[in-house]
Amino acid sequence: MSGIAARLLAGDRAALARAISKFENRDPEAPGILKEIFSNTGRAKVWGITGPPGAGKSTLVDQLIRLLRARSQKVAVIAVDPSSPFTGGAILGDRIRMQDHASDPLVFIRSLGTRGQQGGLSQATLEAVLALDAAGFDHILVETAGVGQTELEILELAHQVVVVLVPEGGDSIQMMKAGLLEIADLFVVNKADRPDAALFCRNLESVLDLLPQEGARPPVLLAQAVRGVGMTEVLDALESQQQESLRVREKTQRTLRKAVFQVLSDRLMRSVQAAFETPSGQELLEQMTQRTIDPVAVADLFSGHSSS
Amino acid sequence: MSGIAARLLAGDRAALARAISKFENRDPEAPGILKEIFSNTGRAKVWGITGPPGAGKSTLVDQLIRLLRARSQKVAVIAVDPSSPFTGGAILGDRIRMQDHASDPLVFIRSLGTRGQQGGLSQATLEAVLALDAAGFDHILVETAGVGQTELEILELAHQVVVVLVPEGGDSIQMMKAGLLEIADLFVVNKADRPDAALFCRNLESVLDLLPQEGARPPVLLAQAVRGVGMTEVLDALESQQQESLRVREKTQRTLRKAVFQVLSDRLMRSVQAAFETPSGQELLEQMTQRTIDPVAVADLFSGHSSS
Numbered sequence: 001m002s003g004i005a006a007r008l009l010a011g012d013r014a015a016l017a018r019a020i021s022k023f024e025n026r027d028p029e030a031p032g033i034l035k036e037i038f039s040n041t042g043r044a045k046v047w048g049i050t051g052p053p054g055a056g057k058s059t060l061v062d063q064l065i066r067l068l069r070a071r072s073q074k075v076a077v078i079a080v081d082p083s084s085p086f087t088g089g090a091i092l093g094d095r096i097r098m099q100d101h102a103s104d105p106l107v108f109i110r111s112l113g114t115r116g117q118q119g120g121l122s123q124a125t126l127e128a129v130l131a132l133d134a135a136g137f138d139h140i141l142v143e144t145a146g147v148g149q150t151e152l153e154i155l156e157l158a159h160q161v162v163v164v165l166v167p168e169g170g171d172s173i174q175m176m177k178a179g180l181l182e183i184a185d186l187f188v189v190n191k192a193d194r195p196d197a198a199l200f201c202r203n204l205e206s207v208l209d210l211l212p213q214e215g216a217r218p219p220v221l222l223a224q225a226v227r228g229v230g231m232t233e234v235l236d237a238l239e240s241q242q243q244e245s246l247r248v249r250e251k252t253q254r255t256l257r258k259a260v261f262q263v264l265s266d267r268l269m270r271s272v273q274a275a276f277e278t279p280s281g282q283e284l285l286e287q288m289t290q291r292t293i294d295p296v297a298v299a300d301l302f303s304g305h306s307s308s
Numbered sequence: 309m310s311g312i313a314a315r316l317l318a319g320d321r322a323a324l325a326r327a328i329s330k331f332e333n334r335d336p337e338a339p340g341i342l343k344e345i346f347s348n349t350g351r352a353k354v355w356g357i358t359g360p361p362g363a364g365k366s367t368l369v370d371q372l373i374r375l376l377r378a379r380s381q382k383v384a385v386i387a388v389d390p391s392s393p394f395t396g397g398a399i400l401g402d403r404i405r406m407q408d409h410a411s412d413p414l415v416f417i418r419s420l421g422t423r424g425q426q427g428g429l430s431q432a433t434l435e436a437v438l439a440l441d442a443a444g445f446d447h448i449l450v451e452t453a454g455v456g457q458t459e460l461e462i463l464e465l466a467h468q469v470v471v472v473l474v475p476e477g478g479d480s481i482q483m484m485k486a487g488l489l490e491i492a493d494l495f496v497v498n499k500a501d502r503p504d505a506a507l508f509c510r511n512l513e514s515v516l517d518l519l520p521q522e523g524a525r526p527p528v529l530l531a532q533a534v535r536g537v538g539m540t541e542v543l544d545a546l547e548s549q550q551q552e553s554l555r556v557r558e559k560t561q562r563t564l565r566k567a568v569f570q571v572l573s574d575r576l577m578r579s580v581q582a583a584f585e586t587p588s589g590q591e592l593l594e595q596m597t598q599r600t601i602d603p604v605a606v607a608d609l610f611s612g613h614s615s616s
Contacts, residue, residue: 031604038602150458249597256596259603261580264611268576272569288564289557294346295564296339299571 002029005036008135013108016135023127024112026120031263034127037134042252044076044133047238048158048183049143050151055164056190059225060234061141065101067235068139076108076137078128080121080144080154108137122153123262126255129157152183157255159248160185160238164225167191167200184218186237192222192230215247275302310337313344316443321416324443331435332420334428339571342435345442350560352384352441355546356466356491357451358459363472364498367533368542369449373409375543376447384416384445386436388429388452388462416445430461431570434563437465460491465563467556468493468546472533475499475508492526494545500530500538523555583610 004022007015019037022030047064051057061077068075101107112124125142132140142158144151155161163184187208189201201220208217219237223230275281284301287293312330315323327345330338355372359365369385376383409415420432433450440448450466452459463469471492495516497509509528516525527545531538583589592609595601 035602035604038604039599042597042599253593253597256593256603257580257584260596260606260610261577263604263607264576264580265573267607267611268572269569272565272572276565285561285564288568289350289561291347291350294343295567296343296346296571298568299575302568303572303575 001036002032004029005033008033008037008131009040011136013105016108016131017110019131020110020112020124020128023131024120024124026123026266030127031266034130034259034263037131040134041130042133044129044137044140045160045238046129046133046140046142046158048155048161049141049164050145050155050161051164051190052166053145055166056225057143057145057164060162060164060188060190060223060231061143062101063225063228063231064139064141064235065107066228067231069101069104069106073138074106074136075139075141076132076135077110077141077143078125078132079109079111080125080142080151081111081113108132108135121150122157123266125154126157126259126262130259155183156251157258158183159251160241162186162188162234162238164188164190165200165204167194167197185241186218186234187220188223188225188230188234189220190223190225192224197222272302309344310340312337313341316341316345316439317348319444321413324416324439325418327439328418328420328432328436331439332432334431334574338435339574342438342567342571345439348442349438350441352437352445352448353468354437354441354448354450354466356463356469357449357472358453358463358469359472359498360474361453363474364533365451365453365472368470368472368496368498368531368539369451370409371533371536371539372447372449372543373415374536375539377409377412377414381446382414382444383447383449384440384443385418385449385451386433386440387417387419388433388450388459389419389421416440416443429458430465431574433462434465434567434570438567463491464559465566466491467559468549470494470496470542470546472496472498473508473512475502475505493549494526494542495528496531496533496538496542497528498531498533500532505530580610 004015004019008019019033021027022033049057049061058079065075065077101109110128112121112128129140129142142154144154161183163186165187167189187204189197189204191197201222205217205220208220221230221233221237223234225231276285284293284298288295288298312323312327316327327341329335330341357365357369366387373383373385409417418436420429420436437448437450450462452462469491471494473495475497495512497505497512499505509530513525513528516528529538529541529545531542533539584593592601592606596603596606
């Protein structure tokens, strides 16, 4: 067993951080580490937290950390920073608050940012979750801003997803548009002290009731995360849903299938890159540029595949 | 040659739309169409347009369409809708304005939305660009909201990228964070009638001057897209940059390498899905769920690869 994997399994935080960096950078050592830690995974509860900017996601995460620590749970947070050129600062800014927990050895907080490679961020998140699971964290909270395809892909690896909203007009309809409903297991209407909070909740519930549901309609809870109000109810709702293990099992299996695909996709990426660096690869690239051979034919040559 | 490819090359808009849908849906016929149209690609100029919500991207695109049509160019627009659950409506809303051009047979406008499959949206955009190129469009404008990894990946396939901004404090620094500078070839400061527009421009130029540049520093132009002010200058700047063909050539080759990878990645995805549907694949999935085999070992079994 490699040094990193052994130390990670023994609870060494530096090794854990190093392993996650290797996953993030698609390091060639990453599959070896994954292989070595995998039999120690499968114990953690993985919760996704998403919502629009300003809804109070990080405050809610902060409160969940406190409550879980009070229940003697080891908690890890992965904050996925989509590194938007226009809004990228928001998530990392909120990290500062969570650093209250930085000195707690049973809390681990890590941001993951955009990598150039296609799908790189969701791959890295999946493997980081496995690393934290193997390192013995009981709860892993994955926080995203939920603003794009990458973030929705990332939320798919959570066992349960919490969508945090604030009582403001229009959002509830927008939200239904893009597959978020399918992944939401719980809605938290935060900033419940606002005058229109109760009305917003009822409207949201009405919309949810109209839509086809697989299983029970996701509950809608009111909260004021900044004052800790309603947070025990959120935690208890998540813990009780956890009992419905069929959906969790399906999600786990989808995640595992994806992990297998990722290993193969990384290998494919490397082999295609290597093929283009050979003299014949360079020649094929030149021919494609001249339009005398097409990408499908080049793919066939690279893979030894014969097609029409 | 398939019917769709032949009709697309003959200028049939319905066939073009059908081909793009097949690329968008990762249809099994897609590689065959790509193969058949590829030798007719490589002529179009591909420009990416990005910027924060409200900067006036769609108005700018609308003006570019008018100017290009006045120069007898055939113009296509691909508006990539990240389908954000929170902001997803904005781009499609702006499409309504562009429908002024809907009756012009030499203008083609198409929105592409999020697909579930990893990387699906950037794959579809790449292939849609090739289809429009083969169909004889001289200019292809790819508009994104630039808010995430997927959108930045998509902009990489443009020969040149225009970043549209409005004079507002803070944004210029945010913008530098996430690789947008590396892909920006031209900045347009829109809504130039605002009082702080000139100052904003100077600040932006100062920041750009401080940063390391490969080649010339991207120009910063003032515009009022809604009144058509400064738009000829934007178009002329893009056309003159086009002369610097080395960077365009590099981008083209990167896109072609990516097209090859996509063909192979689609095949890999299908073969992994098929493998998991076999009885032995189901058994391996169950063993992974029980943690008695790891994803790397399953990948090895699927690919006939032997590793430690």
